[in-house]
Amino acid sequence: MMTALAHHWDRFFHREVPPHLIAVLRIAFGLFFLLYWVTQWSQASLFSTSGLVSPWILPTSPLFVFFYPETWIIHVFFASSTLFLLSFILGWRSQLSSLLILLCLSYFHLLTQYSFGTSFFRLFVFIFLVFLIPGSDSALSLRMYVKHGSLWAWEPVTIFAQRLLALQVSVTYFGVGWQKLFLPDWQSGAILLSSYTGKWGTPLGRFFARHLPLSAFDAVVQGVKLFEITLPFGLWWKRGQMWFFIGGFIFHTLVTVTMSIWWFQCLIPLYIVFLSPEAVYDYIHRLSRGRTFSPRTVDTVQ
Amino acid sequence: MGRSCEEMHLGTVYRLFRFFATLYVVHAGCPSPPSFIRKALFDAVLLGYLFVTLEGAYITCTHKPAPFLSFIAEFAYVMMAPYQGNALGNQALAVDAFYRNGTSYRVPVDRYFPGALGEANARQLLLHFTERPMDRRLEYTFLLSQMLQHERVRDPLIDHLSAYIETWERSVDGYETLRADATREFITSVR
Numbered sequence: 001m002m003t004a005l006a007h008h009w010d011r012f013f014h015r016e017v018p019p020h021l022i023a024v025l026r027i028a029f030g031l032f033f034l035l036y037w038v039t040q041w042s043q044a045s046l047f048s049t050s051g052l053v054s055p056w057i058l059p060t061s062p063l064f065v066f067f068y069p070e071t072w073i074i075h076v077f078f079a080s081s082t083l084f085l086l087s088f089i090l091g092w093r094s095q096l097s098s099l100l101i102l103l104c105l106s107y108f109h110l111l112t113q114y115s116f117g118t119s120f121f122r123l124f125v126f127i128f129l130v131f132l133i134p135g136s137d138s139a140l141s142l143r144m145y146v147k148h149g150s151l152w153a154w155e156p157v158t159i160f161a162q163r164l165l166a167l168q169v170s171v172t173y174f175g176v177g178w179q180k181l182f183l184p185d186w187q188s189g190a191i192l193l194s195s196y197t198g199k200w201g202t203p204l205g206r207f208f209a210r211h212l213p214l215s216a217f218d219a220v221v222q223g224v225k226l227f228e229i230t231l232p233f234g235l236w237w238k239r240g241q242m243w244f245f246i247g248g249f250i251f252h253t254l255v256t257v258t259m260s261i262w263w264f265q266c267l268i269p270l271y272i273v274f275l276s277p278e279a280v281y282d283y284i285h286r287l288s289r290g291r292t293f294s295p296r297t298v299d300t301v302q
Numbered sequence: 303m304g305r306s307c308e309e310m311h312l313g314t315v316y317r318l319f320r321f322f323a324t325l326y327v328v329h330a331g332c333p334s335p336p337s338f339i340r341k342a343l344f345d346a347v348l349l350g351y352l353f354v355t356l357e358g359a360y361i362t363c364t365h366k367p368a369p370f371l372s373f374i375a376e377f378a379y380v381m382m383a384p385y386q387g388n389a390l391g392n393q394a395l396a397v398d399a400f401y402r403n404g405t406s407y408r409v410p411v412d413r414y415f416p417g418a419l420g421e422a423n424a425r426q427l428l429l430h431f432t433e434r435p436m437d438r439r440l441e442y443t444f445l446l447s448q449m450l451q452h453e454r455v456r457d458p459l460i461d462h463l464s465a466y467i468e469t470w471e472r473s474v475d476g477y478e479t480l481r482a483d484a485t486r487e488f489i490t491s492v493r
Contacts (some may be wrong), residue, residue, distance in 0.1 A: 002320055009321075013348060014341050043416040050452075052414050052445045112416070122381045123460075133344075160344045164351065168381065171355055175362045175382025183386060194390055197472040200420030209474045260419045 006104035015165050016156040018294075019138035021272055023091065023154075025165075028269035029127060030089035035183065036124075036263065037085060040108070043077040047111055048074045056110055078109070088131070091141020098131040119172075120263035126168060127217040127266070133161040139292075140284075154293040159277060166273040170232035177228030186225065187215025195259055205258035227251065235274045245271045309481070354378045392477065395426040396466045397446065399453055409463065414449055427467070439490055446492040462493040 005109035045051055048071040055067040066073065081104035088097035105125055135157030137143045180186040193214060222267040227247060234244035249268055256262040272280070285292045357368040358378030368375030396408040415425045431438035442465055450463045470484035 005321060010341075014344065040416070046386070046416045047412065049448075051416075052448050054441060054444060119380050119383060122377055126381060158340075158344070163350070167351075168357070171431055172382050175359065175379075176384040179362055179382075179386075180384050183384070185386065186384070190390070191385075194472060195385075197474055197477070198392055199423040201477070202419075204475065242423070252438070256468075258419075276368070 013160055015157045015159055017162075017277035019154050019157040019277075019300075020140065020284045020292075021275060021277040021280040022157060022162055023139040023141060023278065024123055024135045024284075025162075025269060025272050026091065026094060026131065027089055028138065028272070029266065030085060032266050032269060033124065034082070034085055034089065036266075037078070037082060041075075041082070044074045044078055045071050053111070066107070069111075077104070079169060080104075081108075090117060090139035091139075091143055093130055093143065094137035095134050095140070098128045102128050102132075118263070120266065123172070123266060127270075130161050130164050130168075133158070133164075134237055137159065148295055150291070150293070152288050154294050155296060156294065162273045162277065165270055166236075169267060169270050169273065170235065172267070173228050173235075174232040177225055177231070178250075180221075180225045180228065186221060189214055189219070190223045192217045192221055198262065200259045202260050224251070228245075235271065241274055253256065357403055358382055390472065391469050392481070393427060393467060393469050394423060395482075396468045397449065398464050398466075399457075399460045400462050400464065401459055402461045409449065409453060411449075414445075414452070439481045442488045443492060446490060450492050462491055464491040 014287060040047075047053070048069050050071050053066060053068050057064055057067050059068070069077075081101065084097045084100040084104065088094050088101060102125065105128070107123075109121070133153075138157050139154035140151060144155070145151050147153070185191045193209055195201060196209040201209065231244055231248060235241055235248075237244070248271060251264050252268055281292070343450065354371065354374050355378050357370065357375035358381070360366075361368055361375060361379040362382055368379075378493040395411050397411050398406045399409050400406045412422055413424055415422045417425055428438050428441055431441055446463050446465055450460070453460050453463065466488055468484040468486050471480045473479040
């Protein structure tokens with residue numbers, strides 16, 4: 001029995017798979033993060049001495065200039081971190097790029113001492129940490145182009161990174177749904193109505209607040225709790241997962257358009273980690289009209 | 303007769319050891335040693351991740367600090383935590399700039415804080431200082447001194463700035479609708 005269990009463990013966490021799934025995620029998440037990063041860059045002066053800065057080190061330190069920076073330093077910081085991000089998206093030394101982006105995120109976090117601690121920022125950090133695992137640039141990447149002369153070339157990778165991300169997405173939804181079952185604020189629709197009428201509310205949110213009765217908000221909150229509790233299981237359920245993908249997309253999109261909380265849309269591209277890497281490979285192989293090839297398995301694939 | 307607690311724990315440790323020993327026996331025929339080492343390393347990462355995530359789940363269920371590695375557990379917890387800062391009223395930072403003759407104007411604080419709507423509001427309220435009021439006041443004093451320098455560039459005659467937290471009822475008619483009736487809590491003043 002132990003041997004069977006070990007085989008299952010090995011197959012689930014360590015088997016070698018085509019890298020296309022993790023490569024698609026690298027590109028999709030990278031583009032999403034680029035959007036986030038550009039919105040931050042557009043406010044660069046506010047992170048410098050032209051805005052308000054809260055240095056966390058003493059003025060006598062030689063590093064003080066980086067934590068009480070002039071605007072040009074911030075622009076150099078954003079420009080270089082955007083280059084790392086582009087390198088990550090294009091698949092040129094993605095592992096090293098992830099590490100550099102993580103360093104940039106750490107600096108950015110320390111720079112904005114008066115920022116708010118958020119789940120989404122930690123999710124960003126976690127995702128880039130997982131991309132430190134090698135393999136995300138083993139398909140649809142510049143690295144493959146330089147190494148094998150074709151963007152369609154690929155090399156097998158471990159499924160480990162995909163599994164870690166799938167576990168985290170499940171845990172995130174389950175933890176959020178579980179707490180909402182018990183937190184006093186989440187026992188009625190008042191929290192939603194309150195959010196729509198507060199500073200987070202968008203014009204559409206306020207429109208709902210004006211025209212829907214409290215009972216409708218009660219029903220939505222109960223529905224959201226049920227959805228968030230079932231989602232982590234539904235995402236793994238091969239036969240019905242597409243409905244949960246669509247449900248998740250609608251849920252996050254509604255949160256974005258009614259409450260201007262858009263960062264959790266990063267979870268939508270992550271749904272791909274619940275698919276089979278072989279199925280994603282088959283799809284891309286068909287899309288490329290059979291041009292994908294792996295030098296290690298060239299006889300069997302072509 | 304039932305087994306003692308120690309025996310049960312030892313049994314669990316033994317079963318875990320046997321599982322991983324079997325796992326690596328399964329890999330024993332693995333042709334490339336680096337692959338074997340890589341898997342062992344990944345298993346160590348995975349176990350660490352699962353442990354920290356369980357600690358995050360412990361905080362989720364009990365709302366008590368995690369017993370070990372609390373900083374990392376807190377990180378895991380926040381990745382699975384819903385919005386819990388619901389206030390039934392609106393709150394915002396208000397800063398007034400005063401001249402020597404007693405006249406004043408309201409500083410548009412939005413131009414000093416990144417983000418829009420709720421994000422800017424959360425930053426302005428220094429929410430991560432909520433449980434440390436003294437630090438929060440010091441932080442506001444520091445930020446306000448920078449704001450004063452910027453405002454003086456626009457108008458050198460400004461004497462001082464005062465910061466308040468304003469609280470008012472929410473309304474379906476708009477965010478600012480009932481702000482005229484806001485209550486004010488003085489935070490700090492910078493000259």
